[in-house]
Amino acid sequence: MTINLQPEDGFDWQIEEEEYPVYFSVDSEFVDCQSIGKPIILLHRFGGSYGEVKYLLKAQKDLSDGEIYIYLHNRWGFNFNTVKLPVSLVEHDTQESYNESVENIYLSYANNSSSLTKLGNDSAVQGISSLAIKSFCKFLKDDLLKSAEQKIYEWSETYTKIYLKRHGQIQVLGMSQAISLDDIYTNVRMLDAETVKCLESVEGLEQVYRKANQRGFGRRESAKQKGIEVANAEQYLCVLGDLGIGKTTYLRKVGLEALLRKVGSYNHEQIPVFLELKRFRDPKLDIKTCIVNEFETCSFPDPEKFTEHALKSGDLLILLDGLNEVPSDNLKMVVQSIKVFSDQYPENRFITSCRTAAYHTYFTGFKTVAIAEFNDDQISGFIRNWFQADPNPLMTPEKKAEYANTIWEQLKTSDSIGTKELSQTPLLLTFVCLVFRQTKTITGNRAKLYSNALDILLEEWAKSKLLEENWEIYQDLSADLEKDMLASIAYVGFEEDKLFFEKDELAEQISAFLTDNHNAPKHLNANRVIDAIAVQQGIFIERATDVYSFSHLTLQEYLCAEYISHWNLLDRLVKKHATDERWREIFLLVAGLRGRAAIGLLEKLELQTQELSEHPKLKGLLAWAEAKTTDAASDYSGETKRVFTLIKVFAPVHVLDYALTFAFGLASDLAFDFTFDFSSELDYASYLTSELEYAMELTKICLRQEHLADANLTSLKLDLENLLDKSTVSREEFTSTISSSLDISPEFFDLSSDDVQVITNYLSTCQLMIDCSKQASGISAQQWEAIKQRMFLPKPAE
Numbered sequence: 001m002t003i004n005l006q007p008e009d010g011f012d013w014q015i016e017e018e019e020y021p022v023y024f025s026v027d028s029e030f031v032d033c034q035s036i037g038k039p040i041i042l043l044h045r046f047g048g049s050y051g052e053v054k055y056l057l058k059a060q061k062d063l064s065d066g067e068i069y070i071y072l073h074n075r076w077g078f079n080f081n082t083v084k085l086p087v088s089l090v091e092h093d094t095q096e097s098y099n100e101s102v103e104n105i106y107l108s109y110a111n112n113s114s115s116l117t118k119l120g121n122d123s124a125v126q127g128i129s130s131l132a133i134k135s136f137c138k139f140l141k142d143d144l145l146k147s148a149e150q151k152i153y154e155w156s157e158t159y160t161k162i163y164l165k166r167h168g169q170i171q172v173l174g175m176s177q178a179i180s181l182d183d184i185y186t187n188v189r190m191l192d193a194e195t196v197k198c199l200e201s202v203e204g205l206e207q208v209y210r211k212a213n214q215r216g217f218g219r220r221e222s223a224k225q226k227g228i229e230v231a232n233a234e235q236y237l238c239v240l241g242d243l244g245i246g247k248t249t250y251l252r253k254v255g256l257e258a259l260l261r262k263v264g265s266y267n268h269e270q271i272p273v274f275l276e277l278k279r280f281r282d283p284k285l286d287i288k289t290c291i292v293n294e295f296e297t298c299s300f301p302d303p304e305k306f307t308e309h310a311l312k313s314g315d316l317l318i319l320l321d322g323l324n325e326v327p328s329d330n331l332k333m334v335v336q337s338i339k340v341f342s343d344q345y346p347e348n349r350f351i352t353s354c355r356t357a358a359y360h361t362y363f364t365g366f367k368t369v370a371i372a373e374f375n376d377d378q379i380s381g382f383i384r385n386w387f388q389a390d391p392n393p394l395m396t397p398e399k400k401a402e403y404a405n406t407i408w409e410q411l412k413t414s415d416s417i418g419t420k421e422l423s424q425t426p427l428l429l430t431f432v433c434l435v436f437r438q439t440k441t442i443t444g445n446r447a448k449l450y451s452n453a454l455d456i457l458l459e460e461w462a463k464s465k466l467l468e469e470n471w472e473i474y475q476d477l478s479a480d481l482e483k484d485m486l487a488s489i490a491y492v493g494f495e496e497d498k499l500f501f502e503k504d505e506l507a508e509q510i511s512a513f514l515t516d517n518h519n520a521p522k523h524l525n526a527n528r529v530i531d532a533i534a535v536q537q538g539i540f541i542e543r544a545t546d547v548y549s550f551s552h553l554t555l556q557e558y559l560c561a562e563y564i565s566h567w568n569l570l571d572r573l574v575k576k577h578a579t580d581e582r583w584r585e586i587f588l589l590v591a592g593l594r595g596r597a598a599i600g601l602l603e604k605l606e607l608q609t610q611e612l613s614e615h616p617k618l619k620g621l622l623a624w625a626e627a628k629t630t631d632a633a634s635d636y637s638g639e640t641k642r643v644f645t646l647i648k649v650f651a652p653v654h655v656l657d658y659a660l661t662f663a664f665g666l667a668s669d670l671a672f673d674f675t676f677d678f679s680s681e682l683d684y685a686s687y688l689t690s691e692l693e694y695a696m697e698l699t700k701i702c703l704r705q706e707h708l709a710d711a712n713l714t715s716l717k718l719d720l721e722n723l724l725d726k727s728t729v730s731r732e733e734f735t736s737t738i739s740s741s742l743d744i745s746p747e748f749f750d751l752s753s754d755d756v757q758v759i760t761n762y763l764s765t766c767q768l769m770i771d772c773s774k775q776a777s778g779i780s781a782q783q784w785e786a787i788k789q790r791m792f793l794p795k796p797a798e
Contacts, residue, residue: 001024001041001052001053001054001055001070002041002049002051002052002053003022003041003043003049004048004049005043005044005047005048005049006047007045007046007047013045015045018044018045018046019042019043019044019045019050020042020043020045021040021041021042021043022040022041022042022043022072022073022074023039023040023072023073023074024039024040024041024053024055024070024071024072024073025039025070025071025073026039026055026057026068026069026070026071027068027069027071028057028066028067028068028069028087029066030059030060030064030066030087031057031058031059031060031068031087032057032058032060033055033056033057033068034055034056034058035053035054035055036054036055036056037053037054039053039055040053041053048265064089065086065087065088065089066086066087067084067085067086067087068084068085068087069082069083069084069085070082070083070084070085124160124163124164124259124260124261125153125156125157125160127259127260127261127269127271128156128159128160128259128271129152129153129156130269131269131270131271131310131315132152132155132156132271132300132306132310135306135309135310135313135315151301155298155299155300155301158298158299159271159294159295159298159300160259162297162298163255163259163272163274164256164259166274167181167252167255167256167274168180168181168182168252168256169181170184170249170252172184172386172389172430173427173430173431173434173456174430174431174433174434174437175389175390175391177391179389179391180389181249181252181253181256182256183385183388183389184382184385184386184389185249185253185385186374186378186381186382186385186426187226187227187228187378187381188226188227188246188250188371188372188378189224189225189226189227189371189372189375189378190224190225190226190227190230190239190369190370190371190372191223191224191369191370191371191372192223192369192370202498202500202501202502202547205499205500205543205544205547205549206498206499206500224372225369227250227253227254227371228253228254228257228265228266230367230369231254231266231351232266232267232268234366234367234369235349235350236342236349236350236363236365236366236367237349237350237351237352237366237367237369238351238352238353238354238359238362238363238366238367238368238369239251239351239352239353239354239369239370239371240353240354240355240356240359240368240369240370240371241353241355241356241370241371242355242356242357242425242538242541242551243355243425243427243457243536243537243538243551244425244426244427244428244457244538245371245373245425245426245427246371246425246426247321247322247353247354247355247371248321248322248353249426250353250371251274251319251321251351251353252274252319254266254272254317254319254351255272255274255317255319256272258270258271258272258317259271259272268317268349269315270314270315270316270317270348270349271310271315271316271317272316272317272319273291273294273316273317273318273319274319274321275287275290275291275294275318275319275320275321276321276322276325277320277321277322277323277325277326277334277352278322278325278326280326280330280334281327281330283330283333286337286341287318287320287337287338287341288307288311288341291307291311291316291318292304292307295307311345311347311348312345312347313347314345314346314347314348314349315348316345316348316349317348317349317351318348318349318350318351319351319352320338320350320351320352320353321352321353322353322354323335323352323353323354323358323359323362324354324355324357324358324359324535335362335363338350338352338362338363339362339363339365342363342365343365350366352366355535355538356370356541356542357531357534357535357538357540357541357542358535373424373425374423374424374425374426374429379408379411379420379423379424379429380408382426382429383404383407383408383429383433384401384404386404386429386430386433387400387401387403387404387433387437388400388401388404390437403436403437406436406440407432407433407436407442410436410441410442410443411423411432411442413443415443415446416442416443416446417585418446418450418553418554418557418558418585419432419442419446419449419554421552421553421554422450422453422552422554422555424552427456428453428456431452431453431456432449432453435449435452444777445592445775445777446588446589446592446775447558447561447588447589447590447591447592447593447775448592450554450555450558450589451558451593453555454483454539454555454558454559455479457537457538457539458479458482458483458537458539476521476523476524477520477521477524477529481517481519481520482533483559483562484513484517484566485510485513485514485517485520486533486539486559487559487560487562487563487566488509488513488563489501489506489509489510489559490550490555490556490557490558490559490560490562490563491559491560491563491564492509493556493560494556494557494560494582494583494586497582499549499550499553499556500543500547500548500549501547501548501549502546502547503527503530503546503547503548504546506526506530506540506548507526507527507530508526510526510529510530511526514526530548534548538551539551539555554585557585557586557589558589560586561586561589561590561592561593562593564586564590565590565593565594570590570600570601570604571604573586573587573590574601574604574605574607574608575608578605578608578761578765578768579761579764579765584768584771587601587768587771587772588771588772588775589775590772591772591773591775591776592775592776592777594776595776595777595778595779596776596777596778596779596780598772598773598775598776598779599776599779599780599783599784601772601776602769602772602773602776602779602784602787603787605765605768605769605772606769606787606790606791608765609762609765609766609769609791610795610796611795612758612761612762612765613762613793613794613795614795615755615758615759615762617747617748617751617755617758617759618755618758618759618762619794619795620745620747620748621646621649621748621759622642622792622793622794623794624649624744624748625642625645625646625649625792626642626792626793626794628645628742628743629641629642629645637670637788637789638789639670639788639789639790639791639792640670642791642792642793643666643670643791643792646792648738648742649738649742649744649748649749665767666763666766666767666770669767669770670770670788715741716737716738716741716742719737719741720737723737735749766791766792769787769791
């Protein structure tokens with residue numbers, strides 16, 4: 001017995017828990033009723049249920065017509081519903097009549113699988129048995145029908161056990177043992193394949209990317225469908241996706257749902273058959289033979305006949321996984337076999353999978369979809385499932401929940417943008433979870449994290465998915481050489497402000513690298529290298545016909561940083577890109593890669609700020625800030641007092657809004673080293689929208705913290721209070737009040753666009769210095785402290 005809960009729109013679930021248990025009991029005067037397992041079904045607030053209730057009914061000697069009563073209880077034993085089922089006796093005058101009745105009952109079971117109630121049956125065995133009976137009844141002799149039920153049950157049970165062992169569990173990176181697929185699986189969403197590959201130029205893709213103002217390369221405006229809904233709707237389905245996005249897992253999940261017959265999941269009563277297409281290395285091997293072998297393994301009698309009848313009846317869900325793993329010599333034959341086979345047995349359902357880069361519209365009769373990258377809800381759900389499924393006996397459920405919540409909160413921070421981007425595929429999100437389990441953080445040195453993630457793509461995945469035909473590429477082009485080659489491509493792309501590459505252009509760069517590098521193999525074909533990287537490793541993605549990009553912007557940024565660090569291009573990096581927001585992440589990654597030697601990068605950034613400080617207006621402001629804070633009584637460091645003093649000046653200058661954002665961030669970062677209270681005060685001040693209110697709050701902080709010397713702050717506070725009482729205040733009146741109280745020339749409130757740009761660049765470079773220092777592990781505390789103490793000061797005289 002099962003419950004199919006289908007809430008209508010507006011349904012109000014009035015229970016605090018998301019799942020609610022319903023308890024069953026069965027009673028009758030004429031039948032002995034014995035429960036098999038726990039008689040409980042869990043209802044879910046969003047519809048559907050978990051589990052089924054099974055009872056073994058044994059007829060009493062004095063059986064007669066009557067009724068069976070099914071009672072439904074809540075957890076406190078209160079009966080809230082009763083179902084009555086009639087019991088009728090059927091007598092047979094002859095053996096032939098009995099045989100005919102038995103056959104009809106078998107066929108009835110086949111049409112209504114819930115009728116089959118046998119000791120030890122679960123929904124999977126029950127479902128396969130019902131479909132198997134339908135096929136066996138067509139070729140088993142009459143005298144075998146009487147004993148067929150028990151045998152069919154045993155065969156079905158064996159098939160179920162083998163299927164669950166092969167495809168119902170998964171070996172997850174970093175876990176010591178395989179875990180249940182259901183425990184880790186996160187529902188996927190599908191994109192129409194036309195949105196994945198399109199006929200666009202490099203220029204068109206660049207324009208779309210810039211206009212979208214997002215880091216991801218995907219077309220996120222495309223409508224997405226739930227994976228199981230697509231499987232229900234499409235009889236012929238081809239699923240595409242990039243490396244590690246979960247194509248095999250999706251096929252396994254659909255097969256599992258078909259096997260287990262969960263209410264509200266896969267809607268078609270069919271026996272799943274999972275075939276790995278990489279096994280099709282022998283040209284003589286065909287799909288039907290592989291299916292026969294699956295049933296023969298489970299001791300099905302006459303597996304050829306059974307397979308033929310099951311196929312003709314449309315009783316099979318045929319899952320063909322990994323078209324991209326078929327050797328190229330056999331690919332044409334395998335594709336043709338799938339086409340012919342699906343045409344020959346059109347009543348069955350077919351799902352095949354392939355890497356996006358390797359698919360070339362092979363199946364015109366199949367609906368082609370692509371698995372979308374994870375959104376925030378899917379990332380959060382996967383993390384929760386990953387930690388809950390961890391078999392480590394030392395991890396309590398409470399600790400697992402705590403870890404899952406902590407890693408998700410860290411992923412949502414601005415410091416984890418790149419890490420979250422990588423987390424949009426299950427393979428790399430698994431790695432991120434593993435890193436957190438080991439280190440308890442993912443916000444540390446992310447250059448090391450990205451390096452390890454790239455190694456997974458370069459080495460670990462290649463080991464498990466390697467094709468023999470590409471062996472020479474992986475054998476001759478080592479992981480280190482490949483990384484150097486990719487780093488060169490990434491750097492050139494960033495220098496030329498390009499994220500998308502024509503295939504010919506990539507081939508030219510690869511050929512040049514192989515030619516110029518002494519240790520690189522010279523015989524490799526550049527186009528084959530591109531295909532191997534795209535198809536086998538997923539580091540390149542074909543975004544349009546013969547137009548590629550790196551799979552994630554994070555990978556291109558990391559590889560670009562690798563190139564800069566390896567070739568020591570720090571001077572060029574700082575002089576050309578210190579104020580370019582697009583290069584900011586690369587600076588941080590370079591700092592992480594160089595470790596203790598990153599102090600050299602920080603010193604070059606300091607030189608850049610000193611050059612900017614020679615600008616007349618900025619030089620005057622820095623000199624004023626130094627004079628006003630040198631003798632101030634505050635316990636804060638000199639650089640903290642100076643930047644806060646600059647904020648006080650920037651507040652009334654409306655053209656410095658962007659610069660003020662940097663100044664505020666700098667003050668918070670520097671002040672946090674001393675006290676959280678000061679940072680909280682700055683946070684509050686930054687949310688005030690009125691410039692007068694902002695100036696007033698900053699003045700109060702100055703009075704409390706004693707940041708300034710030789711400034712009449714008490715008088716300024718009173719003057720600002722008077723201005724706040726006025727209905728309108730001119731900017732001249734506002735700046736004049738600030739100027740006189742702080743003893744600063746009014747010329748500093750009259751800034752040209754060039755003045756504003758220099759001040760903004762100066763502050764953003766200071767912020768970049770601080771951010772880089774956080775990513776560089778092992779730098780000298782003494783050297784960094786010396787750099788900080790020189791911040792927001794005029795350039796020293798030579």
